[in-house]
Amino acid sequence: MASSGDDSPPETTTSTQLIPSLPDDVALNCLARVPRHHHPNLSLVSKTFRSLPKSPLLYTTRSLLSATETILYVAIRIPPSTGARWFTLLHRASTNSNLLVPIPSCPSPSLVGSAYVAVGSEIYVIGGSIKDVPSSNVWCLDCKLHTWRRVGNMRVGREFAAAGVIDGWIYVIGGCVVDNWARAINWAERFDLKAQRWEAVASPGVEVREKWMHASAVMGGRVYAMADRNGVVYEPKGKEWGVPEKRLDLGWRGRACVIEDVLYCYDYLGKIRGYDPKERVWREVRGVESLPKFLCGATMANRGGRLAVLWEGKAGSGGCRKMEIWGAEIEVERRGEGEIWGKIQWSGAVFTVPNESAIVNCLAATV
Structure with missing residues (x-):
């Protein structure tokens, strides 16, 4: 005997609201204030919350609320x-x-001697050698979503280079051999974070060009690159190169x-x-x-x-x-x-x- 419509089980509806008792914009405003270390537990609350820690909208809201960490x-x-x-x-x-x-680790896990810089919510892994061959590859880690992407290659391969960020540009110095004209003009280069492209930076004379850099930093609008025997300092605003104070080199x-x-x-x-x-x-x-x-x-x-x-x-x-x-x-x-x-x-x-x-x-x- 066929069952009547009254005997059919009632339809179940699944709410897609973040918090059923609140409008989504209000709920998102609340959840965006939850500290990052609680996100793993937050994703276990419900199916709706499961993808929330990976949501770009969540991090946009955190930024608007000045709730970033x-x-x-x-x-x-x-x-x-x-x-x-x-x-x-x-x-x-x-x-x-x-x-x-x-x-997740960098898709090119064999890199040795890469340079690293952090820019907002991203970390750039620049160059490094693969089986002792300097690489021009650049990778970027999205720290919000923990995903990696390839960035345009540098003009030359580098290992143990110096790097620093000033006014929307990543400056990379050294880490390559200047044994020919093509390499010499690219001893230093910079990456436009907005346009996502590399360009050469006019470099100093050969007497201060070192292959490997053991440390780098940005202070007072200058990039300091410390080499094995000496170092250089570059001021992008005036496009000027100089030599760091000897006292700085000795104590670093x-x-x-x-x-x-x-x-x-x-x-x-x-x-x-x-x-x-x-x-x-x-x-x-x-x-x-x-x-x-x-x-x-x-x-x-x-x-x-x-x-x-x-x-x-x-x-x-x-x-x-x-x-x-x-x-x-x-x-x-x-x-x-x-x-x-x-x-x-x-x-x-x-x-x-x-x-x-x-x-x-x-x-x-x-x-």
């Missing part, structure tokens, strides 16, 4: 791979701790960062110091004596005005020996007559990796 991203070389794997620093509210969690070790036009790094004694380019003097950062001495394997980044430091430490013994990645975040300020003081906000182990691993770089992106 500065998030740390870290590249680590983990054997047997010669390339870098990528992680982001996540705050775990339940234990009030911080840990590195993996994200490891991956440095700039906060309010002061360069921070660690010195040959493993202490954190800050360099003021106006006063041309290095000063030790006081108040952080509980941190270890950074003789090697440390890198720094400006995380929203605070000094983020990552370093390598050992864990375990014998055949089970591992390496721990440790981190700290320091609030820095100037006091008195040029003194620099730091207040440690947190410090602790954030990841454990196989021995012989190495921190490649860390950068901060705004999402």
Whole structure:
């Protein structure tokens, strides 16, 4: 006997609203204020929320509400791979701790000696060598969606180049051999972030052209590129090249960062110091004596005005020996007559990796 319409099960309707009791624009306004470290849990609330952390609209709203955050991203070389794997620093509210969690790595994982710059919510991986051959490839990480895309190639292949961002341009210096005219005119070049294209930058004389750069920074509208024996400084506004102060070169070790036009790094004694380019003097950062001495394997980044430091430490013994990645975040300020003081906000182990691993770089992106 055929059933009547009254016997049919009622139709179920699925609400596509973010929060059923609120209009979507109001709900989005609320959800955009949720801190980034809660997004993994947010995606578990419902099917509607599942794709929300990957929504460009969410990040547009966060920007309009000034609810963006500065998030740390870290590249680590983990054997047997010669390339870098990528992680982001996540705050775990339940234990009030911080840990590195993996994200998709660069599609060209074998790059060695790349240059890195962060521009807003994006991180650019520039050049690097593949099987000892310098590459002109450039990759860009979208830190909002954790996706990678190819960017137009540089004019020449580079490894261990210096890079910095000024007024919508990425400047890349060195990292290539200047053994012929074609390479010499491209020893330095710049990338137009808006037009997404490269162009040459008139470079200085051969006497200051070095192939490999061990550090770089942007201070006072200038790009500083420190080479193995000396360095150069370029001011895009006046298109002028110069030589950095000798005092700056002598005190610079490891991956440095700039906060309010002061360069921070660690010195040959493993202490954190800050360099003021106006006063041309290095000063030790006081108040952080509980941190270890950074003789090697440390890198720094400006995380929203605070000094983020990552370093390598050992864990375990014998055949089970591992390496721990440790981190700290320091609030820095100037006091008195040029003194620099730091207040440690947190410090602790954030990841454990196989021995012989190495921190490649860390950068901060705004999402």
